[in-house]
Amino acid sequence: MRRWSWESLYRSKAYAGIRIVVCSSVPHDAPLDLPLSDLVAALRAGEVQPTELIEDIDSRLRPTNPCFATLDLDYAFDAARALQATKPSRDQHLFGLPMPIKDLSPVADLPCSYGSIKRREVPEATDPYVSALIQRGVIVTGKSQTSEMGMTAYTEPIGFPAVDNPTQPGHTPGGSSGGAAAAVAAGFVPVAHASDGGGSIRIPAAATNLVGFKPPHSSEGGKLTVQGFITRTVADAAFVHQLTPAPQRLRIGILTQPLHGDGQVAKAWAQAAQAAADTLAANGHEIIAVAPYGPEPFTAFQQVICLLARRIPGPASPIIAWMRRRDVDKREALRRFHQVPLIARRWGIDALLTPTLAFDPPVIGTFSRQPPAEDFAAQTRWTPWASLFNMTGGAAISVPYAGRSVHLGALTASPAALLAAARELHP
Numbered sequence: 477m478r479r480w481s482w483e484s485l486y487r488s489k490a491y492a493g494i495r496i497v498v499c500s501s502v503p504h505d506a507p508l509d510l511p512l513s514d515l516v517a518a519l520r521a522g523e524v525q526p527t528e529l530i531e532d533i534d535s536r537l538r539p540t541n542p543c544f545a546t547l548d549l550d551y552a553f554d555a556a557r558a559l560q561a562t563k564p565s566r567d568q569h570l571f572g573l574p575m576p577i578k579d580l581s582p583v584a585d586l587p588c589s590y591g592s593i594k595r596r597e598v599p600e601a602t603d604p605y606v607s608a609l610i611q612r613g614v615i616v617t618g619k620s621q622t623s624e625m626g627m628t629a630y631t632e633p634i635g636f637p638a639v640d641n642p643t644q645p646g647h648t649p650g651g652s653s654g655g656a657a658a659a660v661a662a663g664f665v666p667v668a669h670a671s672d673g674g675g676s677i678r679i680p681a682a683a684t685n686l687v688g689f690k691p692p693h694s695s696e697g698g699k700l701t702v703q704g705f706i707t708r709t710v711a712d713a714a715f716v717h718q719l720t721p722a723p724q725r726l727r728i729g730i731l732t733q734p735l736h737g738d739g740q741v742a743k744a745w746a747q748a749a750q751a752a753a754d755t756l757a758a759n760g761h762e763i764i765a766v767a768p769y770g771p772e773p774f775t776a777f778q779q780v781i782c783l784l785a786r787r788i789p790g791p792a793s794p795i796i797a798w799m800r801r802r803d804v805d806k807r808e809a810l811r812r813f814h815q816v817p818l819i820a821r822r823w824g825i826d827a828l829l830t831p832t833l834a835f836d837p838p839v840i841g842t843f844s845r846q847p848p849a850e851d852f853a854a855q856t857r858w859t860p861w862a863s864l865f866n867m868t869g870g871a872a873i874s875v876p877y878a879g880r881s882v883h884l885g886a887l888t889a890s891p892a893a894l895l896a897a898a899r900e901l902h903p
Contacts, residue, residue, distance in 0.1 A: 593635025675862025739857025
């Protein structure tokens, strides 16, 4: 079994001189490749053993892949062996499912770096959300790479190699859940824990041809972030969230112009959204063209992000330091923030359909080599839609469609109805 972190790997004589950028997928026909509902059913029935899955993951890994901040398959194998010695309970909906945890969420006894080698620690306690996953039967395989404190839409953690995109080598897999997306896209794991504070589940899913579902959350008080997963299919997303898609006729707005920033949308991405609109219309949904709502909502998002950056302690990367220096009136920022759901509802639609990204994933380093203000603006041009639903709190999902990825965000639609519409575009 493999047990290493990228810090130790760099110092290992065995890997001296290797350029750690490759993230190739591994073709398999094995239990790990099953739909998650079928895989867990086989695990619960004893037809597949949790330890078998850890051994399969070990066989798939490539030492040149930087998806993980820490990988500990000995730790995972011990947990798998203990789990398979017990009888699955009714509450263990995810019994035996192996999963990396995003490296913003502490797991006891596993190093946690929060996207920077300078912040690395070995926590004594496990994050409550992760503890709940473990109680539901998840086997933690390690920690997936993220950007520093999850604050950027690309994954180039400080002191670690940048995460490569398995579907477009040399290009970013997006962020901040880029390690999670790369691990699933490469075929190493069937699902990965992720979190989303401005598109951080949906952006990397779109960059790697996967499904990213942001569940609904309360955005009261400027709360942006919610926990979730990156999966291969809509069916897998519904399964891990214990949601049953519920088809209903929706009023869906179509928008291919940027909501935020001053960028342009590449033709292929706009065409994918229009093709998705045509499919949804053919399935009985009402499609309504809508227009952007002006700069006020994104100003609110930017100001709240800067307020959150002020809470980050210690020395930080240039972009976080730049955010912390911004002059923001907290009271006014939150007033603007809480107006955003009202502004969005003026469209009079149940859900909004857009491209997920404005253009293809750029080359690694495209954003980070720019000065902070330009870096932030460039990220916004690439991802001009996703953050709306962190402000409204509505469920949102990115799915592959017509050669790119499209984004559906709920305004009044239920999460179950949104998933049903997404399933009409991707299984």
